[in-house]
Amino acid sequence: MTPVERERRERLRLRAAGWFAEGVSQAEVARRSGVSPQAVSVWHRAWVDGGAEGLRSAGPPGAHRRVSDEGFAEVAAVLEAGPEAAGFTGQVWTLARVGRVITQVTGVVYASPSSVWRLLRAHGWSRQRPARRALERDEEAVTTWRSTVWPQVKPPQKGRMR
Known part of the structure; x- marks a missing residue:
């Protein structure tokens, strides 16, 4: 309704x-x-x-959100600062990491990643994918490695005729 x-x-x-x-x-x-x-x-x-x-209406049916809007605003501030500012290694937020942040900031424990995802979506957050290649990637070093090191360490392929 x-x-x-x-x-x-x-x-x-x-x-x-x-x-x-x-x-x-x-x-x-x-x-x-x-x-x-x-x-x-x-x-x-x-x-x-x-x-x-x-x-009077009791509001929408179903379970109430366990994290208040004010509590989520605090969580959002931590998320916007980035994973490293929250003490994690790397630049990627995972649902498990977000769940830990929610628990640290609000004290509310979400039992599953899908619950964390529903909370994020309810507050207008969307899934983001990291760039396919690191900004620090050195293309020249990758090319050199592929041509000199990889052929030496590559396992032999079985069943292929040359």
Whole structure:
């Protein structure tokens, strides 16, 4: 359900709360609202137990994010500084590393890399791939190595005719 739809349904329930307070029957509230009498019965029970606040939306279904937006902002600052600034070797963030940072910064432990990935995606982060070749790569040294060293250490290929 979209946030707009959730808000629309909440407004409908709150309008029903006003009708309940006026003494309108549940059958009439169902007719005015265009919903089933069973739904109105549930609403009425919630209204009796908690007033209009009892009819407010509980938010989206499912598990709540365990890291607050404020907590993730702190994690994001560490991620933006880079892996080496966080004490890791190399320039690549892995999901395991990000998970460790989340635990260090917020105290929340994510059990699997997929959970870390879902959290990152929920905050607008995307997968990045490192450049295929290191910036420090010396093409001349690679060419020399391939032509002089590799032929000497290359294992013999079995089953090939020359």
